[in-house]
Amino acid sequence: MFINTRAAQHVLKCIKENSCVTITASAGVGKTAILRHVALQMSEEEYEILYVFDPFDIMRFYNPNQKTLFVIDDLCGVYGIDERNLQLWQQVVERIKTVLQNNLYTKIIAACRLQVCQDDRFKALSVCNTCVCNLLSENICLTKNEKKSIAELYLENNVSEITNYYELYDCFPLLCKLSHDNPNLNIIDFFKNPFSVYEAEIEMLLKEGHYAKYCALALCVMFNNNLREEILTEDVDEVAIIENTCEACRLDKRTHRPILLDAL
Structure with a gap:
């Protein structure tokens, strides 16, 4: 298809x-x-x-x-x-x-x-x-009509239920395929919050050994999505938080902050 x-x-x-x-x-x-x-x-x-x-x-x-x-x-x-x-x-x-x-x-x-x-x-x-x-660049990213066509291809009679959620996530084609493959999903809840997709991606970062990327995401959570660059480049008071998060993510707590900055 x-x-x-x-x-x-x-x-x-x-x-x-x-x-x-x-x-x-x-x-x-x-x-x-x-x-x-x-x-x-x-x-x-x-x-x-x-x-x-x-x-x-x-x-x-x-x-x-x-x-x-x-x-x-x-x-x-x-x-x-x-x-x-x-x-x-x-x-x-x-x-x-x-x-x-x-x-x-x-x-x-x-x-x-x-x-x-x-x-x-x-x-x-x-x-x-x-x-x-x-594929995410402005000149070739999926148009609304293209997303509608993809939804019609995979979801048939359920297309009207997700019209308001076309623009929420870049992975729209994958969400359509997963919904087609799992007919028992609550389609509206899934398109509003496809938690399982992102959970699987994050778990694979850890399984594949990309600990710095995993840790960088964890730090974003620890700092409430307000991880300023100076936190990873200057001497600031959040040292304990960074060291503890590194250890929890299987990194040496003395990991150089530029490594975490690159991972972001």
Whole structure:
């Protein structure tokens, strides 16, 4: 099930005009759906579609005599930068750039979480920063009519119940899918406060070992969503709160505050 949004059309145009395109947004906005849709569209133009996980696979399966689109989902991590994967990319990124420069019919399209794409370390992947499509940007974000079409696709007779909640959360497509998959949900309560979605995301930060990001969120709660930058950059009286929160989040209580600031 797919609605051909202006974002999908924009990404398709970009991959036709560029050698590498990165689709980014926060969770649940539709990165993977657009990634797969565009790959299917390119297959109709005689591109061989190859899903890869390891950047070395691009060099391994590159064929200068074949139109090829390499497809990568969750580029360099899901809930944060995957250090191992980043190191693999750093080892081969210049060779990949050369391949793309020398062959106009070899292309890469990737989907990447916004928190990964915005990490300073991601800049090392220069080839993946040449054309970035942010699905939350004003020119391609979901319009109200597109959201209505997505709701009609998944929810059929319940669309009118959620009309007032289209603009509450960026992850609207995911909420529609989850509502479709769980018909016993109270649809109005779920769209007003999709607590379970965000609870799962936060739990995965901890399980995946992104303790600094987890701690930064906890500090936002501890400071009632008023975590001023100077609290993490200057000597202030909240030392005990910060140290205790770090320990509770499996971080050394002496963790340097700039690390927490970067995590935010």
